[in-house]
Amino acid sequence: MSERSENKTLPSTLPICPVRGSVIYPTMVMPIDAGRPISIKAIDAALAQERVILIVSQRDKDLETPGPQDLYEVGTACNILRMRKNPDGSVQMLVQAFARARLTQVVQQDGYLLAQAEIIPESVGNAIEVKALFREVREKFQAVLKEGRYLSPEVTQFVLNLEDPSQLADYIAFHMDFRLEDKQKILETASASERLKQVLVLLDAELELIETQKRIQQQVKEEIDKNQREYFLREQMKAIQKELHGEEGEEEVEEYRERIAALSLPEAVKGEVERELNRFARMHPDSAEASVIRTYLDWIVNLPWNTRTEDHVDLKQAKEILEEDHYGLEKVKDRVLEYLAVRKLKLERAKRGEIPEEEVAKGPILLFVGPPGVGKTSIAKSIAKSLGRKYVRISLGGVRDESDIRGHRRTYIGAMPGRIIQALRQAGSKNPVLLLDEVDKLGVSYQGDPASALLELLDPAQNKEFTDHYLGVPFDMSETLFICTANFPENIPGPLMDRMELIEFTSYIEQEKLEIAKRYLLPRQMLENGLKENQVVITEAALSRLITHYTREAGVRNLEREIGSLLRKAARTILETGKKRVRITEGDLEKYLGPARFMPESEAREPQVGVATGMYYSPVGGDIMFIEATVMPGKGNLVLTGQLGDVMKESARAALTYAKKNAQRFGIPLERFDNSDIHIHVPAGAVPKEGPSAGIAITTALVSALADVPVRHDVAMTGEITLTGRVLPIGGVKEKVLGARRAGIRQVILPKQNQSDLIDVPAYLRQNLTFHFAENLDQALDWALVGGLKGLEARSAPKPGKPKVSRKPKTPPAARA
Template sequence: MSDSKIDTPVNTHLPETLPVCPVRGSVIYPSMVMPIDAGRPVSIRAIDAALAQERVILIVSQRDKDVEEPSGSDLYEVGTACNILRMRKNADGSVQMLVQAFARARVETFTQEDGYLSAKVTRIEEEEGRATELKALFREVKERFERLLKEGKYLTPEVAQFILNLEDPSQLADYITFHLDFKLEDKQRVLETASAIERLKRVAILLDAELDLLETQRRIQQQVKDEVDKNQREFYLREQMKAIQRELGGEEGEMEVEEFREKIAALQLPENVRPEVERELNRFARMHPDSAEASVVRTYLDWIVSLPWNIRTEDQIDLKQAKAILDEDHYGLEKVKDRVLEYLAVRKLKLERAKKGEVAAEEVAKGPILLFVGPPGVGKTSIAKAIAKSLGRKYHRISLGGARDESDIRGHRRTYIGALPGRVIQGLRQAGSKNPVFLLDEVDKLGAGYQGDPAAALLELLDPAQNKEFTDHYLGVPFDMSEVLFICTANFPENIPGPLMDRMELIEFTSYIEQEKLEIAKRYLLPRQLSENGLKENQVVVTEAALNRLITHYTREAGVRNLEREIGTLLRKAARVILEEGKKRVRITDGDLEKYLGPARHMPESEAREPQIGVATGMFYTPVGGDIMFIETSVMPGKGQLILTGQLGEVMKESARAALSYAKKNAARLGIPLEKFDNSDVHIHVPAGAVPKEGPSAGIALTASLVSALAEVPVRNDVSMTGEITLTGRVLPIGGVKEKVLGARRAGIREVILPKQNEPDLSDIPAYLRHNLRFHFAENLDQALDWALVGGAQHMTHKPAQPVRKPRRPKVQPAARA
């Protein structure tokens, strides 16, 4: 190790060119004496060059301390000119030197010498400024520095006292900046500032920021300390409570609390749910396990941890597979299947866009609430199951028929003994998934009682804009129901409240026609009943004619439930025959039905045998299918009264009055003497008097029967008719065209009169069922009567009465004379 010691006076002469010693992470200010350790070759060579010249070196800070061999661009433009007072080389090649800074120097250019940097420099002269301002800033900076020391900023007492004893404002700014933990950029900016006033201002700002930082740090430390004290206190009290419970035999309760705590932590509850659940858990931890209140809270926590807060199934939508699933279990229902496939297609497109980030994940869950409307037994529930199967989701059915209490939907509040969540939350727990398919069955049969209106409680549940925070009264916290696919069913949509109906999209299920029932019986019902009754496929054969007669004469329904029961009865009878008589195979024909099932229960109406005066053939619709009915009118001497019998509803009675008014107004054109209305009573009767009848669609048939009786013109027996009428003779559209036409076809009718506006409805009837029917589309009653009455329009034209001639008197022959 070599040692060089210099004791000569300090040189304040600044050469034009100086060797450059880069330093990392620190800044040296004029008048300071500092030790510097140099280990990099570039620094050691610069020190050697300075010692070989005037022992003056330029200390410059690096912009990036990670650069090992800096160039001129890696250094700041302002450094400190220093005299090398002492220098010592260590055995490892590093150098230790003691320098005294004496001037700020600005670098004009950097030059690369023999392995080190040199710089052409100019001195930055000190600028004093106004004495008063300088003095005020000097005092302000010193006061802030003292406050900083009082706040706990650590400096050795010797350094702190040395700084406080400084009387030179420039040195005060420099020394404070050097000894405090300011950023390198801030320290360099103070070095580059020539004016003492500006330098003191910068230091004042830095001291203010440091004071604010200390205050914030102190406040955070106090908060942390308070929280730690609180946690320690709670821990101490909890340990005391555990000890007390152990003395009372409550070790099981302690284990139960910890178990709940672990399960709740694993649930990852939403932020708006977690505080309430943790509050109940803390209450439970403070209770005795055998207390009544603890039992209530335990049940509540059991419900919380058993709900699928974050469990969901992934939708796997394949339209071909979905179509196959729908066709596998359902025959017909083409419009319904198309709508379901459209729904699935839209959902698949949304899923694909969500994966690409084009739409938010919340948008995928949004969609219509489907409402399946139709008579019983047409496949509403099984279609909902097929949707769940095609989506790969869980399925749960909630029957709402007869529900009269709001708590069925929203649950009971926990203040009641035996309180439970509503059936929606219960269904979610049973499904075990956050996004199941929920079937809300029979929503048209909800009742309202003094406990509230369950239909009103469904409004929030079935609104996509609100059900994201559905709150059950029992849970008391919101549960996100937006991912649930709700499907509702109903028989009569008019019984559903308007606001609830507005939230749903109606999909209508029509009743099955006979041909569809036949195919369903052959494809699904017969094989299923064979299996359920222990029979093999070839042991019992039911002919197609037998199935047809079973449909028409032994069942009368829109769906196929009773048909399946009758098939089951047939097969049970056949199974008994196989065992008792030892037959290997039983064949059932239409002639065998009476032997197995007894006489036919339903005899479909058939067309009249011949045209009759006052008897018109109408058509009617019921949820179990369509059929024809005869409307009879009799005119008898009387006082002009209209008599209506056959359990007619108010609308049908009004149609009869409108028909009579139309006949009176057009009596002359229809060939009806006006005095007949005043001197006769008109009696209109619809057979099957025990069955109530209602609706405006019998208007044409009522008019034809009435005009036929008054004009004494027969009505054609091979024509059936339906349509609403007005006083002016217009024919208005009606509903149930498909069922009515098929009922007329079954009765043997070959011509049908329909309103002109119902012509598009024929597209719902398969072509092979229409080919042997003739349709007339009436816009007014004149057209309808022309087609309905025997002879047509010629009997509707009034023929003026011929004048009655008086008979001539016979001439009296004169008596013969004798």
């Protein structure tokens, strides 16, 4: 310990210069660069006092402005020997450390830290022990230096020439690459013997680390030598095999050649494939290009160029399969059976040689269009099953890249064929039933238009030579039966739509849903929920209420979920109560599933003025709606509410024009149009409404309100109107009629041209319904208004009575001059 450190007392307060990542020990003379404001201000304060400053390490070296809590409790008291300011504002100073100092109190003042500190007196310890430790530390230090962890020769010689044990410990700790925490701990230790012990432990750890690194390096070197040896041996083996058996890979090339020959490829394809095979034969088997060609040849030899399944066209069996798998969908089943019948006739004629076999494969591309959950995908499975063909489904929803259809060119890394070729390899035959699902949801991006890539594929006149970018050769797709599905056909591009035959799937009616639930959904959910047959019974009334009041959909997916929910609750009841059988009735639904979620409309209780019953159709089925009209004092304005679309608004304007034109005939004073505002409202205002089919109902409600004649409550109507009073046809007749029947309606007014559409409604569902077919609005009003059209016209006829006598007006008196 220096004499100054023993005798010098510290000033009452000392500025602190925080340092990052280093520790200074007593007796050292060190240059310090200071650039932070907190350090520069502390140096200025020390120079203004006794030139004594505390150097203290901060715990987090990344902290720019440390506070009192961010510093270690022990630092080094130093004298500032020299100080120089740089042009950039930083400061360089030379300090001489003279004592360890413990910080007793630290405060922040004028932008720098100020501390009260006390010198930590140093002790030597047992002399013999210190001497032994001194020697051991020097030996370990020299051992570390021999392993390559060396310092500059001048520093090494200086440290080894130190005779003071305390200084040896401090200087080794300063120059070695120890952690900051370990260096700080040595600074905080007052005893020289303890510091030597700590340094000895750190040197031992360093030596152990060096030994571990050497061992790892040796293992790595041995592994590299082993790999090099194996590489040379493999090369020698290749050379020997080359001398004994010819070129490496010749056996693989011959195997490819045999498999390609067995495929009986078309000449154009065969020439391209043999060219690639010859290139492969000339390449080194381990080259990157050879790997690309090998993958290409694997795709070629694994595609079903001439593999096909034999069609087993049995119309009776096919009809049984369709009936077994699906209830309803009669039009769709008829179209499928027609397709199979044509197929069978072509096969028989081809066998007799009357037509070429290529004609058998030709057929339409079917497009199944309908709302979700009505059985489009499952019908395609049934077609494959009835034909005895392989079935593959490709989902096109969200596809935005043309390469998904046509594949990538082989110049790209990781190139693969498109989904069509992949599906054929998966099927293992060239005539599968290939379902292209959700073709209306194809996207367009900068990678191309996938819908345009389908044009060649789905054209029976072109798909005989469909070319995938990856294969680069044509593949005959004419024998594949393509079936496409879509929810919204208007989203399909026109050229693509032109190549397909549209088959429409309508939504299921309630009776069909009930049969589907009993035949398919309930048994399937019983099995999935671990229930035995007859362990849970759901009554037919409960199923009907479940359909009408708990689901609103075109298909039956939600219905199946609700049935599954009922069965799970029943299964829990069986386990908790020990019942052997649970019966769920209509009254139990609210207990199991909560209150009804949907409340279908029902007919009005009595005739009302200005309220007509219309019919509407949506993808989830048909129902009735009430159209209300009221007349109030105003200036001849027409107010339309209920979130009506443009077409529906135009129908209301046309109805008003018709009413004005026939006002005199209907007994409506013309001045009422000028002195009144007419408000037409369609309830359920949160639901958007659009379409021309409400024209009759709007006209009836309007005429009823203007003429103050009630509308019959048991009559529902639908039809488009014109200004001249003609009634035009509409769509969705089947769904609208069934919705009206469910609501309790007994009389339905339809356009005359829709009379033939009633054939779609089963006869037993038309019972108790009276249909009126209107060609013009006069007929519709006659059936819809209480008293009919005659009663309405009678209001406008002049009442019998004495004829009015016209009196001659008196002559005005002559003007006086």
